[in-house]
Amino acid sequence: MKMFSIPVQCKSLHDIIVWVEQLFQKNNLYFGHGTDNALDEAAWLIAYCADKPVDFTDNDLGYVLTPEQREKVTAVLHQRIIDKQPAAYITGTAYFFGLEFTVNEHVLIPRSPVAELIAEHFSPWFDYTGWLNKSSQSETNKPLAILDMCTGSGCIAIACATVFKNANVDAVDISEPALQVANINIKKHNLTSRVNAICSDMFEALPQKRYDIIVSNPPYVTQSEIDQLPDEYHKEPESGLFAANKGLQFAITILQQAFYYLADDGIVVIEVGNSAQTLQQYFPDIPFTWLEFESGGDGVFVLDATQIRQYHAQFKNINNMAGDL
Ligand SMILES: C[S@@+](CC[C@H](N)C(=O)[O-])C[C@H]1O[C@@H](n2cnc3c(N)ncnc32)[C@H](O)[C@@H]1O
Structure with missing residues (x-):
């Protein structure tokens, strides 16, 4: 079995991070589940082994790891390089919307670009005045009800509840093990009174x-x-990734059902990633608003309630084209 023993001359947090960065670069790893490069990934994992916070400071760089912590590094490197475990599963944590989430193999690692839209209060697509205009703050300020369909770790639901203090959020998933993780995160962020895992x-x-x-x-x-x-x-x-009907199975169900579940002045926001083109091909007349994100990511669209009503027949009809899809 290949072992990744730290060279004896590497003693400090800094030394080991530099060594691990090079090791990661040589070993053809993929970065995209919380970091996008070898250095950040090395810093995250070695800080974890050294019991330092993920946002450790320069003062920590000289910290000398204990023998137990060096052994932990060896084990973690095996998990990351040989088993190809993403760092988030090794550490049990992921970061989304500036918040820490518990994760395990039952949930997708949070990384949706929708975080940026939530930070902007879904502006300008949703008519939000609540906390931007505190003088008019009242119980009627919307959004009061939000649905996070396919919630996984609960990251989107929790981010929404964090910015919209008046809102109750239903966080829905088919997977019980995923919802157990969502519930851990709901408690962690003190949102049990407003975020409901279903x-x-x-x-x-x-x-x-x-x-x-x-x-x-x-x-x-x-x-x-x-x-x-x-x-x-x-x-x-895989149940968090795969969708039948050319990747559109779940997006189309949401578009069909939104007719019955969306408020008159509500909006629907759905991420479809690379399936965006297929969606647009199937509904060439529908003016989906495709969003651009400063921090990267695409394949996210918005439709408002008027459009959901206007195009409902087309969304329903797509079932007759299932053979094509
Ligand atoms: C892409 S993951 C998204 C998780 C989370 N929203 C995020 O952004 O990290 C999709 C989630 O959909 C859930 N899912 C799959 N089929 C479902 C269904 N029929 N009904 C509800 N949720 C479903 C999976 O269990 C998984 O947690």
Whole structure:
């Protein structure tokens, strides 16, 4: 078995991070589950082994790791380089919207570009005045009800509840183990009174109510795309990635059901990633608003309630084209 023993001359946090960065670069790893480069990934993992915070300071760089911590580095390097475990699963934590989330192999590692939109209060797509205009703050300030469909770790639901202090958020997933993680995160962020984890196959077990915002990062990856993904993705639950109907299975269900669940002045925000082109091909007349993000990422669109009503027949009709899809 290949062992990754730290060279004796590498003693400090700094030395070991530099050595691990080079090791990562030589070993053909994929970065994209919380970091996008070897140095950040090395810093994250070695800080974890050294019991330092992920945002350690320059003062920590000279810290000399104990023998136990050096052994932990060896074990972690095996997990990361040989097993191809993403760093988030090794450490049990991921960062989204500036918040820390507990994660495990039952949930996708949070990375949706929707975080940026939440930070902007869904502006200008949602007419939000609540906390921007505190003098008019009242119980009626919207959004009051938000649905995070396909919540996984609960990251999007929790980020929404963090910015919209008046809102109750339903966080829906079909996976009980994923919802256990979501519930850990809901408690961690003191949101048990406003974020409600619901086990449901899409809308099936949902109460009949109207949401001001329906937001979703559902599975949207086709089988042929999954087959080509780096090993790190194959450590994530396939039920969090794969979608039938050319990646559109879940997005189309949301578009169809939004007619019944969206408030009159609400919006729907859905991430479909690389399946964006297929969606636009199937609905060439529908003016999806495709969002651009400063911090990268694409394949996220917005539709408002008027459009959801206007195009409902087309969304329903797509089932007749299922053979094509
Ligand atoms: C792409 S992950 C998104 C997780 C989270 N929203 C995020 O951004 O990290 C998709 C989630 O959809 C859930 N899911 C798959 N099929 C579902 C269904 N039929 N109904 C509800 N949730 C489903 C999976 O369990 C998974 O947690």
